[in-house]
Amino acid sequence: MTQVSMTVNGKAASGDVENRTLLSAFLRETLGMTGTHVGCDTSQCGACVVHVNGEAVKSCTMLALEAEGAEVSTIEGQAAADGSLNAIQQAFQDHHGLQCGFCTPGMVMSASALLKENPKPTEAEIRAYLEGNLCRCTGYHNIVKAIMAASGQDVSAIAAE
Amino acid sequence: MYEFEFERPSSIADAVAALKGDEAQALGGGQTLLPTMKQRLASPATLVSLGGIAEMKGVCVEDDGALAIGGGTTHAAVAEAAADKYPALADLAGHIGDPAVRNRGTIGGSLANNDPSACYPSAALASGATIVTNAREIAADDYFQGMFTTALEEGEIITNVKFPVPEAANYQKFLQPASRFALVGVFVAKYADGVRVAVTGASEEGVFRWTEAEAALSANFSGDALDGLSVPADGMISDLHGTSEYRAHLVGVMTKRAVAACG
Numbered sequence: 442m443t444q445v446s447m448t449v450n451g452k453a454a455s456g457d458v459e460n461r462t463l464l465s466a467f468l469r470e471t472l473g474m475t476g477t478h479v480g481c482d483t484s485q486c487g488a489c490v491v492h493v494n495g496e497a498v499k500s501c502t503m504l505a506l507e508a509e510g511a512e513v514s515t516i517e518g519q520a521a522a523d524g525s526l527n528a529i530q531q532a533f534q535d536h537h538g539l540q541c542g543f544c545t546p547g548m549v550m551s552a553s554a555l556l557k558e559n560p561k562p563t564e565a566e567i568r569a570y571l572e573g574n575l576c577r578c579t580g581y582h583n584i585v586k587a588i589m590a591a592s593g594q595d596v597s598a599i600a601a602e
Numbered sequence: 603m604y605e606f607e608f609e610r611p612s613s614i615a616d617a618v619a620a621l622k623g624d625e626a627q628a629l630g631g632g633q634t635l636l637p638t639m640k641q642r643l644a645s646p647a648t649l650v651s652l653g654g655i656a657e658m659k660g661v662c663v664e665d666d667g668a669l670a671i672g673g674g675t676t677h678a679a680v681a682e683a684a685a686d687k688y689p690a691l692a693d694l695a696g697h698i699g700d701p702a703v704r705n706r707g708t709i710g711g712s713l714a715n716n717d718p719s720a721c722y723p724s725a726a727l728a729s730g731a732t733i734v735t736n737a738r739e740i741a742a743d744d745y746f747q748g749m750f751t752t753a754l755e756e757g758e759i760i761t762n763v764k765f766p767v768p769e770a771a772n773y774q775k776f777l778q779p780a781s782r783f784a785l786v787g788v789f790v791a792k793y794a795d796g797v798r799v800a801v802t803g804a805s806e807e808g809v810f811r812w813t814e815a816e817a818a819l820s821a822n823f824s825g826d827a828l829d830g831l832s833v834p835a836d837g838m839i840s841d842l843h844g845t846s847e848y849r850a851h852l853v854g855v856m857t858k859r860a861v862a863a864c865g
Contacts, residue, residue, distance in 0.1 A: 443608065460608040460649070463636075483637055487702065496678070496705040502636050503706060504629075506608055507653055554701065572782065573700025 447511050449474070450518025458505050464498075465489045467505035468515060476516040476546050480575070487574035490547040490554075491515045497554035499573070516546035519553070529553055529591040536596070538587030540578035547574050552588045561592050564599070603639045607648040612655060614761055618736050620650045621757035628652055628759055630711025631676060633703050658710070658761055663687060668732075669767055673710025673760035680709060690771035691729070694721050694789070697775065699782070710760035716808055718749045718839070719783040723809035725773065726763060728789035728800035734762035749808045768793050770823075772863040774856040778803075778843050785844055786852040788812075790860040796820040799857055804838050804849040815857055825858040 445462075446455035449472065456471040468474045468491070477500055480488035484502040491500045492514040519527050526534065529552050539545045548571070555562060555570045562570070567585045576584060582599075590596045611617040621628060627646030629635055631653075638644045652658060658674035661683035669688050671680055681696030681704065698704055698712075698721050712722040713733060726733070726742045733740040735758045745753045754760070768791040778785040784803035791798050797819040799812045818827040833853045838846035 459605055461603045461605050461639075482640070484633060484703065487700070490702055493705075497702045498705050499702045502633055502703075504608070504632065504636070504649075504651075506610065507632070507651060509610070551701070570701055573702050 443506060445505050445509055447508050447513050449513045450515060454513075460504070460506060462505045463501055464491070464493075464503045464505045464508050464513075465500040467508075468500060468513075471505075474515055474517050478543055478546050480543065480547075485573070485575065486544065487547040487551060487571075488544050490550040490574065492550060492554060495557075497551055514550070516549055519549060529556070529588065532587040532591035533584070536583050536587040536590055538580070538584045540576075540580045544574060544576045544578075548576070548584055552591065555588070556592055561594060562588070564589065603636075604642065604645045606646055608651070609648060610651040610654045614655060614657060614736050614759065617650055617652055617655060617759060618757065620648070621759070623648050626650055626757065628714070628757075630674065630708040630714070631706035632711075633699065633707040634711070634715050634717065652708075652710070652759065658759075661687075664764060667767060669765045671709055671763050671765070673713075673734075673762055674708050675710075677704035677707050677709070677712075688765060688767050688771070690768075690773055690789070690791070691725050691765060694725050694773040694775075697721070709763055713745075713763065714752065714754060714760055716746060716750055716752050717783070718805065718808045719778070719781075719785075719787075719803040721773070721775065721784060721787055721802065724784075724787050724789035724800040724802040725765070726800075727809050727811060728771070728791040728798045729765045729768065730791075730793075730798060731766070732764040733760055734764060735760055743811075746809050749806065751808070766793065770864040772860040774860040774863065776803075776852055776856055780843070786849050786856055788853060788856040788860050790819070790857060790864065792819070792823055792864060797823060799860075801833075801853050801857075804833075804853055806837050806839055812853065812857065819861065823861065823864070825861050828854060828858055828861070 442457040478488035480486035484499045489501040609620045625647035629651045658672045677695045684692035731742045771791040773789045775787040787802040799815045802809045835846040835850040838849040840846040
């Protein structure tokens with residue numbers, strides 16, 4: 442076992458792990474933070490997306506030991522301390538951006554990474570950015586709409602479709 | 603995934619030393635290796651992460667004008683840092699996998715793996731790039747030796763890749779609809795001394811140069827120069843996504859598109 446330490450959502454986190462432990466497993470099983478989902482476990486679906494040092498990564502395809510000393514953000518760190526949702530989460534709720542909700546943590550984390558580098562993305566840019574996030578409910582339309590709304594853009598035209 | 607010993611050296615020298623161990627394997631961004639290990643298709647005794655080696659990251663311009671990219675530089679970093687200096691290469695890097703994969707995967711990892719459908723090998727071969735390792739410099743023409751096969755020796759690490767910057771270049775990728783890898787990808791690069799055309803995704807031998815097209819395009823850099831030229835279907839990959847004939851046909855189509863996009 443090897444000790445690994447990182448910062449998760451602003452708080453120090455550490456644990457003893459096997460070297461083969463994936464970051465997703467460390468978050469879910471060692472830290473008990475099950476908001477990060479594991480869908481395909483083959484880096485296709487994006488349910489496990491978290492941010493490592495500010496960049497979106499698939500936590501099922503990164504070793505926990507590779508995140509030694511890193512700043513990690515997960516879905517649990519998105520809402521404010523009082524539980525109020527952030528702009529992206531609120532937009533997902535307002536625009537029915539989730540159906541079963543399984544892909545939602547990854548969708549929200551990818552959306553957050555997108556809006557950080559591109560604050561006013563076009564619909565096409567959002568769809569391109571979400572290439573690595575799969576929704577098995579196929580609810581993409583409202584996910585894209587929610588992300589546009591979260592970026593402060595008018596989505597009434599999309600709503601009419 | 604089987605358990606392994608793990609090392610994370612901070613210098614190339616330490617990584618080379620660590621890779622001398624029995625069944626030691628270098629880990630780049632892990633976007634191919636970790637899924638392979640999960641399936642138990644690989645089970646190294648020791649994994650040597652290259653992620654902590656600062657001297658292997660970054661993009662700079664050499665004295666001779668070539669673009670030098672550290673082997674540990676992620677696709678996302680190349681897409682950003684090469685955008686002004688070598689736009690076709692930056693565009694290729696910015697369309698590998700998806701954003702999260704691009705934040706982990708590295709150019710050195712991609713070239714060391716030499717997946718027959720990977721994008722980077724076509725850019726390296728079409729650019730006549732030099733693959734720099736801890737031990738030597740290898741010309742791209744000598745480096746790629748078939749599907750998943752390269753000139754790298756055991757434990758040899760790609761520390762840098764030098765790309766001569768062409769006058770014009772473009773990469774056209776026809777997506778395999780499920781994996782989003784290249785079903786066929788063609789990189790065309792026009793230099794003062796001639797045009798180079800490299801094809802990925804198509805051949806059972808991995809990336810290759812289409813020399814007939816190179817000769818035609820060097821004489822006349824326009825899509826018309828390719829009329830009547832074709833690559834044989836023999837030796838092309840054939841699977842449920844496309845027959846060998848289909849891939850051979852796509853090579854011509856994508857080359858024409860790449861030339862047209864060079865403007």
